[in-house]
Every structure is written in C-alpha cells, then in structure tokens.
Amino acid sequence: MIPNFTTPDVAAPGVAASGVFVPETACSRELYLPQAARLLEVEALTARESRFKVELPRPLGHRPGQFVMLSAPGIGEAPISISCGPRDDAILEMVIRRVGTLTRFLHELEPGQWVGVRGPFGSGFDLGDFYGRDLLFVVGGLGMVPMRSLIQAVMATPDRFGKVTLISGWRTPADELFRAEVQSWSRLGEGSGRVRVIRLVDDTAKLPWDGGVGLVTEPIADLDLDPERTVAALCGPPVMYKFVILELVARGLAPSRIFVDLERRMRCGVGKCGHCQINHLYCCQDGPVFRLDRVAHLPEALP
Ligand SMILES: Cc1cc2nc3c(=O)[nH]c(=O)nc-3n(C[C@H](O)[C@H](O)[C@H](O)COP(=O)(O)OP(=O)(O)OC[C@H]3O[C@@H](n4cnc5c(N)ncnc54)[C@H](O)[C@@H]3O)c2cc1C
Numbered sequence: 001m002i003p004n005f006t007t008p009d010v011a012a013p014g015v016a017a018s019g020v021f022v023p024e025t026a027c028s029r030e031l032y033l034p035q036a037a038r039l040l041e042v043e044a045l046t047a048r049e050s051r052f053k054v055e056l057p058r059p060l061g062h063r064p065g066q067f068v069m070l071s072a073p074g075i076g077e078a079p080i081s082i083s084c085g086p087r088d089d090a091i092l093e094m095v096i097r098r099v100g101t102l103t104r105f106l107h108e109l110e111p112g113q114w115v116g117v118r119g120p121f122g123s124g125f126d127l128g129d130f131y132g133r134d135l136l137f138v139v140g141g142l143g144m145v146p147m148r149s150l151i152q153a154v155m156a157t158p159d160r161f162g163k164v165t166l167i168s169g170w171r172t173p174a175d176e177l178f179r180a181e182v183q184s185w186s187r188l189g190e191g192s193g194r195v196r197v198i199r200l201v202d203d204t205a206k207l208p209w210d211g212g213v214g215l216v217t218e219p220i221a222d223l224d225l226d227p228e229r230t231v232a233a234l235c236g237p238p239v240m241y242k243f244v245i246l247e248l249v250a251r252g253l254a255p256s257r258i259f260v261d262l263e264r265r266m267r268c269g270v271g272k273c274g275h276c277q278i279n280h281l282y283c284c285q286d287g288p289v290f291r292l293d294r295v296a297h298l299p300e301a302l303p
C-alpha cells in the first residue's frame, strides 16, 4: 500500500530546536512519519548514557525488545531500543549513549522539548515463548536496555514463569545501568530462590563493587539449569554471543530455546533500504530478536 504522504500545513504540537513536527493527524500514524513526543525527564545514568522519558500522543503498544526510530529534525534519526516493558499509557523510556551527531544533540535537550518517534519496529520478544519456562537472561553492557523491557514484563507477572536468572556483565562498576532496579528484582527472589541475579564486571577499576569479577560466560557451567525447562535470551555486544551460545549448548539447551537480539545499522526501519539485511532477513522487521535456530546457519548473522 502506498502511504498517504499528505504534507501538514499547520504548526506541530511541538516545535523542536531545529524544525517543525507534523500535527496529530491520520497521516502521522504512518510508520514513515514521526510522531512528536514531549520529553518528560532526562536522567544521567552513567558518564555516557542517559535515560529519556517521553510522552507520545497515544500509546505505542510495543512488545518487549522492539525499537523506535528516534529523530530530531535537521539533525538525524537513529534506531533506539524501547527500555520499558509494555504499558497502557503513552510514556516511553529509552536509554541513549552519547556517541555521535544525533545522540550528542539529544543529550543537550531538556524536559519540555520535543523529539520525533517512528515505530515501534521489529519482532521483539513474544512472551508466549517464555510462559511456564525457567528463564535465563544474559546481557552485556547496553544490551541491558532492550532486555530491561523484557525483564520488566516478566517481573510484572512473575507467577507466570518459572525460575528467573539474570547474568549481567559490565566493563567496570561505573558502566552498570539500572543497579537499583536490578537489585530490586534480586530481592523479589529472596526466600523463594526464584530470582537469581549475577552481576559481573571485567575490572573493578578500583571502584566499590558488590558483584563478581569475570565474563558472563563463566557462571553458566555451574547454574542449576534444566535444559528441558529453560529458555534463554541474550543481548549484548556481538563478541558475547558466540561464547555464551557455546556454553548454553554445552549445557544441553537447544537452539530453538535461545533468543538473540542482533543489531545492524538501520536507516528506514520498514524493510525498504536494505541497510540491516542479514542474508535474506531484514533485521528491522524480522528481528532484531531472532530464535537462534532461524539464524545460526546464516553466514552474516553471528560473528
Ligand atoms: C535496533 C537498534 C537498537 C539500538 N538501540 C540503542 C539504544 O537503545 N541506545 C543507544 O544509545 N543506541 C542504540 N542503538 C545504536 C544507535 O542507533 C547508533 O549508535 C546511532 O548511530 C547513534 O546515532 P548518532 O547520530 O548519535 O551517531 P552516528 O553519528 O551515526 O555514529 C556514531 C558512531 O557510531 C557508529 N555506528 C553507528 N551505528 C552503528 C551500529 N549500528 N553499529 C556499530 N557502529 C555504529 C558510527 O560509525 C560512528 O562511529 C541501536 C541500534 C540498533 C540497530
């Protein structure tokens, strides 16, 4: 279907520092046009990453693991993961690392200013794959951002799942995201033993640290893990996947029970530009979350 690209001729509900957004019309619901989202909060989490809370004109209705295309007119647009679990209101949380043109600009914004949001895009995680199972989440660094949306969804109804284990790995204690929230998940399991959190750093960098030191692969061999009951979800830097998958397969986990979040460079988010292709798959639409048995044989999928 060819979308209706009607050009808006009135000022937007919000005017960004360097441009004008479209007003709230039927055409703004198209995936090709950003909706104006008002910045509610910006909170520095680390030296490089901040949490952005925005309010949209209406709920996005996202699934965990989906992403949006976030933009500032005249500056640029980039894919950014949704970091909160599904919710009924029109609030969205994202965590953005300051790396380049757009993200530097976004870090300068203040509450009350506007950004553009297209989406949500991508497959995301299907909670149906996780109900009734023991869950193992393995995250590295910024991988915590999309994984948080899944873990928040699980923690909202923990009785629908079996045991939950989270292994998170960071370069140093200063890089850890959502420490207080992760510790609150850990407390949910106190007594019942149903939630276990293992927090690791490569190097303490002489900072105070109450977790362990090592790689996220290391605890897997000693986990109390029933491969017939367990589903694993991995999100982190590309180098992490190969070694975590090797450990999980060694523990008897079938590839059909392992989900990987694969990120690629993206431009359109809607399967048109081809930037995100992994062989015949479009990461922006078929992914970024894939069941391992769908991609393990593809030469371009895993390093
Ligand atoms: C599905 C998806 C979800 C993402 N979620 C988040 C998120 O939640 N938070 C976040 O901070 N970032 C996220 N990113 C990464 C973010 O989209 C890029 O870092 C983006 O390029 C930043 O825009 P920029 O204009 O600030 O930087 P740019 O000026 O575009 O680039 C800055 C530097 O990053 C490099 N770069 C850009 N994109 C990529 C890429 N995909 N892989 C490797 N290197 C790249 C460039 O070559 C350059 O060196 C996500 C990417 C994808 C594909």
Ligand code: FES
Pocket (backbone or CB within 6 Å): 265, 266, 267, 268, 269, 270, 271, 272, 273, 274, 275, 276, 277, 282, 283, 284, 285
């Ligand atoms: S980002 Fe354009 S095809 Fe996927």
